[in-house]
Amino acid sequence: MRLGLGRYRVGPMWLWKALLVFVAIAFAGQLLGVIFNKSLQQDRSRSLFSSDGQGPPLGSCRPHSHVMFLKTHKTASSTVLNMLYRYGEERDLFFALPLGYQFGYPLPFNAHRVKGYRGPHVAEFSIMGNHMRFNKPEVEKVMPVDTFYFSIMRDPVALAESSYAYYKAVAPAFKKAKGLGDFADNPRKYYDPRLRNNHYARNLLWFDFGMDHNANFSTTLARRGEVAVRRAFKLILVSEHFDQSMVLLRHALCWPLDAIVSFSLNARQQKPSGGSSWVGKVAAAQPPALALTDDQRLKLREWNALDWHLYQAFNRSFWNEVDRFGRIRMDQEVALLRTRRDVLARACLRDGGRPVEASRIRDKTIRPFQSGLVKILGYELQPGLDNATHQSCLRMIRPEIQYKDLLDARQFPRAAPQAAQAQAPAIPAGGAYLRKDPSSQLRTGELGVGEGGGGTGEDRSRLSRSNNINNNQTLLRGGGGGGKGKIK
Numbered sequence: 001m002r003l004g005l006g007r008y009r010v011g012p013m014w015l016w017k018a019l020l021v022f023v024a025i026a027f028a029g030q031l032l033g034v035i036f037n038k039s040l041q042q043d044r045s046r047s048l049f050s051s052d053g054q055g056p057p058l059g060s061c062r063p064h065s066h067v068m069f070l071k072t073h074k075t076a077s078s079t080v081l082n083m084l085y086r087y088g089e090e091r092d093l094f095f096a097l098p099l100g101y102q103f104g105y106p107l108p109f110n111a112h113r114v115k116g117y118r119g120p121h122v123a124e125f126s127i128m129g130n131h132m133r134f135n136k137p138e139v140e141k142v143m144p145v146d147t148f149y150f151s152i153m154r155d156p157v158a159l160a161e162s163s164y165a166y167y168k169a170v171a172p173a174f175k176k177a178k179g180l181g182d183f184a185d186n187p188r189k190y191y192d193p194r195l196r197n198n199h200y201a202r203n204l205l206w207f208d209f210g211m212d213h214n215a216n217f218s219t220t221l222a223r224r225g226e227v228a229v230r231r232a233f234k235l236i237l238v239s240e241h242f243d244q245s246m247v248l249l250r251h252a253l254c255w256p257l258d259a260i261v262s263f264s265l266n267a268r269q270q271k272p273s274g275g276s277s278w279v280g281k282v283a284a285a286q287p288p289a290l291a292l293t294d295d296q297r298l299k300l301r302e303w304n305a306l307d308w309h310l311y312q313a314f315n316r317s318f319w320n321e322v323d324r325f326g327r328i329r330m331d332q333e334v335a336l337l338r339t340r341r342d343v344l345a346r347a348c349l350r351d352g353g354r355p356v357e358a359s360r361i362r363d364k365t366i367r368p369f370q371s372g373l374v375k376i377l378g379y380e381l382q383p384g385l386d387n388a389t390h391q392s393c394l395r396m397i398r399p400e401i402q403y404k405d406l407l408d409a410r411q412f413p414r415a416a417p418q419a420a421q422a423q424a425p426a427i428p429a430g431g432a433y434l435r436k437d438p439s440s441q442l443r444t445g446e447l448g449v450g451e452g453g454g455g456t457g458e459d460r461s462r463l464s465r466s467n468n469i470n471n472n473q474t475l476l477r478g479g480g481g482g483g484k485g486k487i488k
Contacts, residue, residue, distance in 0.1 A: 056257075058250075058251060058254050061254035063254045064255075065091070066143060066148065067129075067150075067253065068127075068148070069129040069150055070134050070208065070233070071131050072151055073131070073208060075205075075239045078400050079262050080262075081129045082395075082400065084127050085129075085395070085398075087127075089407065089410075093127055094127075095125065095127050096125035096142050097114070097115045098132075099114075099115050101130065101401060102131035103131065104132070105132055106133055106196075108210060109132040109133055109210075115408070115411075120142075125143060125144075128142065130404065134209050135210055136232050148252065149233045150233055151229075151236055151237070152237040152238070152239055152245070153205055153238060153311050153315075154238070156203075156300065157300045158240070159204060159304075161292070163201070163204060164290060165289075171197045171200040172195045172197065172198055179288065180291075180292060181296045184292060184296040184297075187299075203305075205306075209225070209229055213306065217306055221306070222309035226309065226313045229314070235248065236318065237318070243334045245318070246260040247260075247334060248325065257340060258344075261340050261341050263344075263353070263379060265397070265400070348382060348392075349381065349382060349393075349397070355379055367399070379397040
């Protein structure tokens with residue numbers, strides 16, 4: 001009875017052998033599957049950011065590793081800066097970073113605003129690109145002689161729309177107006193050149209290039225400023241033609257395709273609240289406060305006449321460069337750029353690659369700073385990315401402030417622990433300070449811009465004086481090129 005019961009419990013030996021063989025096969029299959037999936041993910045990562053990202057051949061040129069980008073305001077310049085950050089980080093280049101988040105803006109640039117600067121050419125800096133008011137002699141103290149200088153411009157009307165939306169609360173001229181149209185109808189009613197932050201309301205491009213934005217327009221003055229910009233910069237991009245600009249930039253710098261592929265950063269929502277509509281910096285269906293009639297657009301061009309002259313001149317030069325490059329060739333490379341962007345967006349981003357409101361971004365460390373009348377949008381990464389792909393995708397969407405902090409911590413690791421424990425300062429991209437940088441002291445000229453203002457009395461008096469200084473004689477020197485042609 002016991003033997004029979006034992007045989008019943010144990011069961012036929014062949015059954016147990018079969019079961020063990022089955023378990024062994026299943027385990028081996030699972031193990032092989034994990035190994036295969038890891039290998040597949042690594043291969044996908046290598047293929048995603050490798051051969052396809054090189055783009056069309058560039059000939060025998062050598063990549064530029066010394067680059068200075070004048071980051072003008074509200075011109076898609078945050079997206080360009082992200083490209084420079086990515087390129088430099090991936091190649092371990094040394095950045096000229098500000099002590100805070102901008103180089104003493106809106107005061108003219110001074111070399112001592114660069115973190116780690118110890119005198120002219122004592123340290124070799126490779127890339128400079130944070131906001132400044134351009135001052136070529138001081139920049140030349142920091143950057144090597146063979147530095148490639150470039151910048152970007154935008155139609156003054158579109159720039160005014162974006163500037164009003166972003167700096168409404170901090171520029172007195174905008175704060176007093178009921179809307180941008182109201183300001184355009186009678187700008188002198190609201191504009192006082194003595195008040196700080198009012199430089200955002202008139203000839204902002206001219207100001208960023210280091211010239212007197214309150215000067216009375218004359219053809220002679222406008223042409224003199226144009227010549228100064230041509231001498232200082234080798235390439236001027238146009239934000240309305242961003243993809244064509246990126247193709248020209250890629251060939252000028254001799255960089256691979258992936259270096260200039262980007263997702264629009266600092267994009268603003270189409271509507272102040274509600275809905276899912278979004279828009280980048282170049283085109284927008286504006287909220288009521290930004291609505292303009294055709295007559296008001298003409299008035300804004302007249303109010304920003306110096307900027308309008310610069311934009312027209314360099315828009316012509318831009319299309320002359322495109323003609324020299326070849327229209328058919330340009331169309332082909334733009335198509336390739338857009339295809340590559342779509343591939344990376346599908347691989348990297350959730351929601352089909354569309355920007356989302358900051359509050360919906362789960363990772364708080366990559367939420368963009370919020371400022372002004374409209375919401376600034378950001379991105380979320382796809383879940384389940386392997387580590388290499390995750391890092392490459394993260395670089396493409398990391399907001400400017402967070403990216404600068406990361407690079408700063410890597411270049412100056414001694415200050416990193418203190419900075420990491422503190423809350424990131426709230427700073428408008430291209431604006432001025434609301435709170436101090438936790439890793440450095442607030443310097444004169446990096447001013448508070450909250451509702452009640454901020455900064456010291458010395459800050460205010462220096463800024464008031466700086467807004468009335470004519471910098472045309474000293475700030476812009478150097479070599480460059482341009483051309484003439486018709487506006488497209």
